[in-house]
Amino acid sequence: xxxxxxxxRHLVRRRGQEARLRCSPMKGHSHVYWYRQLPEEGLKFMVYxxxxxxxxxxxxxxxxxxxxxxxxxPSILRIQQVVRGDSAxxxxxxxxxxDKNSPLHFGNGTRLTVT
Amino acid sequence: xxxxxxxxLFLSMQEGKNYTIYCNYSTTSDRLYWYRQDPGKSxxxxxxxxxxxxxxxxxxxxxxxxTKARLSTLHITAAVHDLSATYFCAVPYNNDMRFGAGTRLTVKx
Numbered sequence: 001x002x003x004x005x006x007x008x009r010h011l012v013r014r015r016g017q018e019a020r021l022r023c024s025p026m027k028g029h030s031h032v033y034w035y036r037q038l039p040e041e042g043l044k045f046m047v048y049x050x051x052x053x054x055x056x057x058x059x060x061x062x063x064x065x066x067x068x069x070x071x072x073x074p075s076i077l078r079i080q081q082v083v084r085g086d087s088a089x090x091x092x093x094x095x096x097x098x099d100k101n102s103p104l105h106f107g108n109g110t111r112l113t114v115t
Numbered sequence: 116x117x118x119x120x121x122x123x124l125f126l127s128m129q130e131g132k133n134y135t136i137y138c139n140y141s142t143t144s145d146r147l148y149w150y151r152q153d154p155g156k157s158x159x160x161x162x163x164x165x166x167x168x169x170x171x172x173x174x175x176x177x178x179x180x181x182t183k184a185r186l187s188t189l190h191i192t193a194a195v196h197d198l199s200a201t202y203f204c205a206v207p208y209n210n211d212m213r214f215g216a217g218t219r220l221t222v223k224x
Binding site: 033035041042043044045048055056058059091093101102103104105106107108109 | 146148150156157158159160163165203205209210211212213214215216217
């Protein structure tokens, strides 16, 4: 029973390039969350999605960042024209609609480095 | 907006000693979660606390929740090196989970 799968594990981009981060939730989970973790800091909420719907994107910067969770395939977090300040670990988590009390299940994260 | 505060942020302790990590939150919630993160790794769920007065124990760790005081504690008993990690508390908020800044625990021999 595969857990939350994120890829790539490490991603290096030059300033101005685009970064695409992928997340496949646990089997049976239809809710996906993206968090950003800066070095030595906690997790900051970015966006919450269900299939084909963005439910809450209040934590996501208004420019350059976008997220989707299509009917088929993984959730994608896209960062356009990356800057050095985007360097961070990006974690995806998933949950099931059936049990609102269960904890979030996290992937191993994508560590983005912008050079 | 919900604020989740942990203290201490850094904790260095010797093996065999006891200590408590505190998590305060600013708005009403009847649920709280504790996670552990090892360096360079993902977050692992430790405890799910679902009501006022809830207490959960796993090995040398015990977590409790006081919803009236908006306070959770994570108590470490007779620490061992394997407990070295960063511990986060998290509180549900709107549609997601809000995390404290984390307590980085180092257990020294």
